[in-house]
Amino acid sequence: MEQQMIDIEDSYPIVSSDMTIKAMRDSGYKSTAHAIAELIDNGIEAGADIVELFAVEASERRTERARYHVEKIAVMDNGRGMDRETLRRSLRFGVGTRQDRKGIGRFGVGLPNSSMSQCKRVEVWSWQNGPDNALYTYLDIEEIEGTHAQVPAPSHYPLPDEWQKLSQGLGQSGTLVLWTNLDRVQWLGATATLRNTEELIGRVYRRFISDGTCRIRLVPVHGGEEVDAKDARPNDPLYLMPHTSTPYPFDTAPMFRPCGAGSVGQVGVEEFMVKGIDGNEYPVIVRASIAKDEARRSDIDGKPWPDGISPTANPGSTPWGKHAARNLGVSLIRANRELDLDKGWTSTYDPVERWWGIEIEFPPQLDEVFGVTNNKQAATAFSNLAHFDWEEEAAGTGMSWGEFRAQLHEEGDQRLPLIDIVYHIRQKLIGRLRKDLQDQTRGGRSNRKRHETAEVQADQAVKKRRTEVPPSRTEALEKEATPEEIEQAQLESLVETHRYPEADAKRIIEETTAQHRKVRLLTSRNPDSPAFFNIEFIPGLLQVALNMDHPVYNQLVTVLDSDVADASRAELAHRLEQAASAFKLLLFSWARFEDELPDESKAKDRVKKMRQDWGRLASEFFTADLSDDDDDDEDDEDDE
Structure with a gap:
């Protein structure tokens, strides 16, 4: 079959240039800072040891009461610079200049893609023999839309004086990328833009900054002058680096x-x-x-x-x-x-x-x-x-x-x-x-404080029952032991059984003794035990240890006792729902336990009576009067 020849004017390109630009503008950069990072990548790839980020505020406000807004964003590096062909290719979508497997770059979309995601015009100067011999080209959306646009051929255009004046890292070679006609930048002012950018930039390039490979300078500009410029500090999410943006006292030592x-x-x-x-x-x-x-x-x-x-x-x-x-x-x-x-x-x-x-x-x-x-x-x-x-x-x-x-x-x-x-x-x-x-933190003061309300209420209930019923096991043991023996028994329990550091154990004992508590709640690890909690009868002290290795602990206690400093209302609601569900599962597990006992078994009646007795005792603990003086231990001494 004779091959048909198609005239170029009658061809049907798969994607039109204006639609390509619109798609690239919506390509999914998470933030202005992420788009800026693409430009910093290019500088580092070009061997720069300093990259400077400028946020330039307009000289006039849009209204009398408005704040000054960012008018230009620029990234300058002192890398190798680009020749004419490389510079022109750098602004082509999907082509790029580095597609190897050795460095940060590879995909060939960084410069035009990131730029057009934030602005309608991007200009590039690049030089290899001094900034006065720079080559210049640009992309402008308004010129591209609806046309078969070409990247303008680079021309000789000295780096403008304003950038030469502002730069500290200006070298014999380098590149400046300038964004203007900003329409998608997240933040209004120069300081806010750089403050919000620093945390991400410091994290993304933490290794380059920390080892001195590259310095990243953040420069707010107003009225043609820099305002409180500073270097980006490493932001290490592993917190193993010694000098970072972490607040004092962990800014100079790993946290x-x-x-x-x-x-x-x-x-x-x-x-x-x-x-x-x-x-x-x-x-x-x-x-x-x-x-x-x-x-x-x-x-x-x-x-x-x-x-x-x-x-x-x-x-x-x-x-x-x-x-x-x-x-x-x-x-x-x-x-x-x-x-x-x-x-x-x-x-x-x-x-x-x-x-x-x-x-x-x-x-x-x-x-x-x-x-x-x-x-x-x-x-x-x-x-x-x-x-x-x-x-x-x-x-x-x-x-x-x-x-x-x-x-x-x-x-x-x-x-x-x-x-x-x-x-x-x-x-x-x-x-x-x-x-x-x-x-x-289980032995720390803040963790112990989480148990305080329950301990106080339980302590009041126990002290009340001491006046109404015969001595319990812990009370009988207390009568037979000296204060030194009681303290030693508590220390052995906390250190040897529950693996608390000795300093924490001694502090816990001092607090319990000073408050005249007859009960103590703590956490422990016991992966081999099927019990959700264990009980110890220490002279004068009823000690309950929650088993942190039991599923109930994570499903019920953890979700309620965890820090709430930054929890949203939705998160708190989720935690309450999860805890309520866990508590109901506990009830169902007990119900199934009774259900599996033989009908004619004496144990069935004993378990039922235990449940009823426990319920009666629980009602006393839940209704204990917290208005009583915690330190009033006169009833205890009369009993002894």
Whole structure:
């Protein structure tokens, strides 16, 4: 068949240029700061050791009462600069100048895509032989729409004096990208723009800033002059770096410590080998950290909290606690640059989640495996596994983890290269971090304070019953023991049985003694016990230990006792609903326990009577009069 020739004027392009630009403008940058990061990427890729971000305010206000608004945003670097062809290509969508597998870049959409997501005009100067010999070109949406537009050929255009004056890092080579006609920038003023940008920029480029590879300078500009310019500080969500933007006293010392056994000779560091689409294996590094005791407790010897912060304050409400809340999630690192801080791995309601950190580092050769997006803001294939539960997927098969994994391999499951990493994080790492965090504060004052209301009310009920019924077991033991023996029995219980640090144990005993308490509630670990709580009859003290390894603890106690500093109304409502459901399940479990007893069994009647007696006693505890003086122990002494 004779091939038909189609005249170019009659061709049908798959996508028109104006529609392409509109689509690119809506390409999904999470914020202005994320779009700016693309320009910083280019500078670092070009070997710059200083990148400067300028936010320039208009010289006039839009109305008499309005604030000054940002009129221009510019990013300048002292990298290698671009020649004429490279400069022109840099403004073509989907072409780019770096598509290798060795650095931050690769996708060829960064400069035009990020720029057009925030403004209608982007201008670029680049020079390799002094700023006075710069080449210049631009993109303007109003010129592009409805036309078969070309990137304007670069022309010689010296870098304007205003930028040469403002720059501290101006070099013989470099690039300036200028955004004007801003229509999608999030923040109004220059200071607000840079303040909100610094936290993200500091986190994304924390490694480059910390090791001195690149300095990132933030420059607000008003009236042609810089105003309080400063360098971006590292923002480390693992809180292992010594000099960061974390508030005092953790701005010069790490707030967290590494946590986990480690497989490469370092605590808290695991290595996994993952095969890329090229058939080669590449290392994926998983790092984990957990808050130091002094970050969450004000009673650590030699490490008190700063003046002006109450030692009884909720640690989540401290400046460093609020900082940690903004860094909640698993950090994904590609080529030393953070792609995303993925919150899909954290609990939706528990503010304690802020006190652990996990970082996943992988090379660009694994982009397809991890599902890296073209704007370098996420690794979708990995993030989609945040809620992966192999037991749920294998439900009804009776397979072990090894058998299930082998089946995935036989089926050619594309998720398999990441499954081992996800299993490690979900089944081993996060669970351990959460347990360590629970144990960290259980002996602290703030944690003990959560039990105080219940202890006071129970104490009043016990003291009342001491005047109405024969001596209980703890009262009988108290008559036979000396004060020294009573204190030693309490210390052995707390330290040896419940694994409290000795300093915490002694403080708890002192508090109980000073308050003349006859009851104490505490938490303990007992994974081998089927009981939700255990009881100890210590001379003069009825001690109840909640088993933190029992499902009821996490489903009922944790959701109610967890910090509420930053919890929303929706989160609080969810927690109450979950706790109510857990309490009802407890009742159903007891009902089933009675239901399974034989009808003719004497135990059935005994259990029923126990339930009734416990109910009568519970009513006394729930209606105890809290107006009585806690320290009034005269009835106790008369009894003795």
